[in-house]
Every structure is written in structure tokens, then in C-alpha cells.
Amino acid sequence: MFTLSLVTPEKKLVTGAEIEEVFVPAYRGELNILPGHAPLMTTLSTGILRYRFKGESELHPVAISWGYCQVSPVGVNILAETAERPEEIDLARVNAARAKAAEKLALSDLNEEDLAKYQGKVERARIREEVASISKTTR
Amino acid sequence: MPSLKDIRIRIDSTKNTQAITRAMKLVSAAKLRRAQHQIVNLRPYAHTILSVIADIAATHRVEHPLLAELAENPKRVLVVVLASDRGLCGAFNTNINRFAERWYRENKAVYEKIDFIFLGRRAIDHFRKRGVEPVSAVQSLARDVSYGLAAGIASKIMDAYSSGEYDEVKLIYNEFKSAIQQNVVAETMLPVNVESSSLTKGEGGFPPDMIFEPAPEEMIDSLLRKHFAVQMYRAMSESVAAEHGARMTSMENATKNAGELIRTLTLTYNKLRQAAITTELIEITSGAEALKG
Secondary structure (H helix, E strand, O other): OOOOEEEEEEEEEEEEEEEEEEEEOOOOOEEEEOOOOOEEEEEEEEEEEEEOOOOOOEEEEEEEEEEEEEEOOEEEEEEEEEEHHHHHHHHHHHHHHHHHHHHHOOOOOOHHHHHHHHHHHHHHHHHHHHHHHHHHHHO | OOOOOHHHHHHHHHHHHHHHHHHHHHHHHHHHHHHHHHHHHHHHHHHHHHHHHHHHHHHHHOOOOHHOOOOOOEEEEEEEEEEEOOOOOOHHHHHHHHHHHHHHHHOOOOOOOEEEEOOOOOHHHHHHHOOOOOOOOOOOOOOOOOOHHHHHHHHHHHHHHHHOOOOEEEEEEEEEOOEEEHHHHHHHOOOOOOOOOOOOEEEEEEEEOOOEEEOOHHHHHHHHHHHHHHHHHHHHHHHHHHHHHHHHHHHHHHHHHHHHHHHHHHHHHHHHHHHHHHHHHHHHHHHHHHHHH
């Protein structure tokens, strides 16, 4: 029994579903977590999380931004700041957000904090677009 | 004595009002359901974060400003008053404002400095009239509160707290008990008190060979910040649910009262109408009698 829970403050995406494996964008690059993984506690960066339900071959992608991943012998617990399935992503909004952030980045007088903020926005937009496109190609 | 026409106009206008209050009640009921759903959805997240913090704190003895013990006698306190933007929700905002005012009066002597943050137009306006200016205020709560909004407010508060400006942060808000019951409570939000939190300590925390990436000392900072933001979001969601609950109840009462008013007005109307008819009949018959004579 190896389960996955994926929750954000606003919704529960997966709760205690049995899985075969999960890929998470961890602190030091992507991690593939299989049953029997050593206990681990790590932060997650913006990226694509993919999981495979037990007995299925398809990987489900989810765009997440920033969170925690706790691996215990019984399963994986993920707390993400935001998490979106491909069908929830609105590409028009993603592109608008990216354009806005890119515009800000083009300005030269940004302090470090703002720079990081807008770069983060561009990155999140890129990830969302990628997740949305994954689902299109597999369907 | 009002004329028949006056009464008819009043009946019609009361009926219109009743239609509005009934609609408002239905809208609030729908919004309440959504807000309750939001609270339920948040629980697993909030609970997991807290248990992770408690586990790290228990196994690693980390030091952190947000986690510090409450000072023996805190001197400077930041009070966050959470109300709503809109009225027509019974005593919801009045209760909050009155509670905050009383709290202020009682504690003025205890603390050296009391600063306020008001969330919601009703609190801002109320205190402005009384000459209390907040250090910060947010008044766009009209739409559903999002996690982003709560996190923004939380981070502002945390920065002020971390910089040593305050010893304690309190939050005054309406706790959601049920659709018809709200309790005004004052909660100490900072410093975070891990021990008092209702946590099942039985699970025993982490296995000793737990891998941390990055190190727990680094992680706890962001975890605590997240925890505080989540608590803020929870309080705001509860307050929204309580607001809709209060509005639902008060609109239901209003609808009922309107019905009562319509009933008595209709009664008076019919009585008057019958009296008029009777008078007319008497006039006709007595006229006819007079002609006969």
C-alpha cells in the first residue's frame, strides 16, 4: 500500500489514492518516488508533478508551484501552494500573465525582490503551458 | 386614518421588499455552502503543516522568532480586526466592533502600544468615526476570500512581527459555529504556539533517519510562514462563512417579518373596505327610506 495525497489550501486534488510511482520537482531536481523510498522531507519548486495510479500506465501531470513533500513508508504527502490539472489551465490567462511579467522584466530598474517575483511568474506560466500541452498530445 | 389606497401601496411595497429579502437569503445560503466547503477543503492542508512543524520542533529543537514563547508580559500588540464589507447581516459587524472596542478599553492600560489592522469596510468606517486609525487596512473582502489575499496580509503582519515591532499579534473575528451561530473570539496568532494546538502526538514524529532537503532549520522558517498564512486564510474563510450565515438568518427574519406585516395590513385593508361598503349600503338604504316617507 503506497498512497498519494495532494492538497492545496483551496482544494484537495488527490486524497489517499493508491499509486505506483510519483515524480516530484524537488529541492534538488526531479525525484522519482517509488514504494519503499526512504523517509524524506523536502521542499518542492515550481514544476510538473506526475503520478501514476496503481494498475494504470498513464502518468497524470499536475502543474504545481512551491510546496512540501513528505515521504513516509506508507505514502507521499504533498502540500502545494497551487496545483492545477491540465484541464483546469486557461491558456489565455497564462499567456496574459506571462506577457505582463515579461513586460515588467524588460524594465531595467527592478530590485532583486521584484526580479525574482516576475521571473517566478514567467516560470509558472511556462510550466502551466507545458502541462496543458502534455495532455493535448496524449489525447 | 390611512386611506384604502395608502394601505394598498404599503402592501405592494412590503411585498417587493419581501421578494428582495427572500432572494438575498437564497443567495447567502448558496454562498454559505461554498464557504463551508472552502473550510473543509483547507483542513487537511492546515493539519498536515501543523503536524510537520510540531514534528520538526519536537525532534530538532529549532529556534525561530515566530515560534518563540509568548513574552511574560507582552508590551506591544498588533490587533487584527476582521469584519466584512457589507451590511444587512444582523449583528455580525456590530458584535465585532463592540468586542474590539471593549477589548481596547480593557487592555489599554496593560499594553504600552496597541496598533490595529482593520479588514473589511465595516470595521474601518466604524473606527474612523471614533478616531482610531489603523496601521493598515484592507477593504476588498466583498468577493470570496482567496488564499492569495490572505497570504498577502499574513506576510505583511509577519514582517512587522519579525522586525520586533510587536510582541504579540491578536486576531478578533467571528468564528463560524453553525449557520445560525457565530462567536466573536480573540485569538493569539503570533507567536505560533505549537504545543497548545490540538495535535495527535501519538504518531511519534519522524523516523530518526529522515532525510531533509534542505536542512530542517531552513525549512521551518517557510513552514511557519506558510502555517501563519494558512491560519489567516482559515480565519478569513470562517469569517466569510459566519457572515453569510448571519445574513441568511437576518434575511429569513426579515422575510418572516414582512409576511407578518403584509398579513396585518391586509386585515386592516379588508376591514376598511368592508366598513366602506357597509357605510355605502346604509347610505343607500336610508336614502331610499327617506324617499319612501
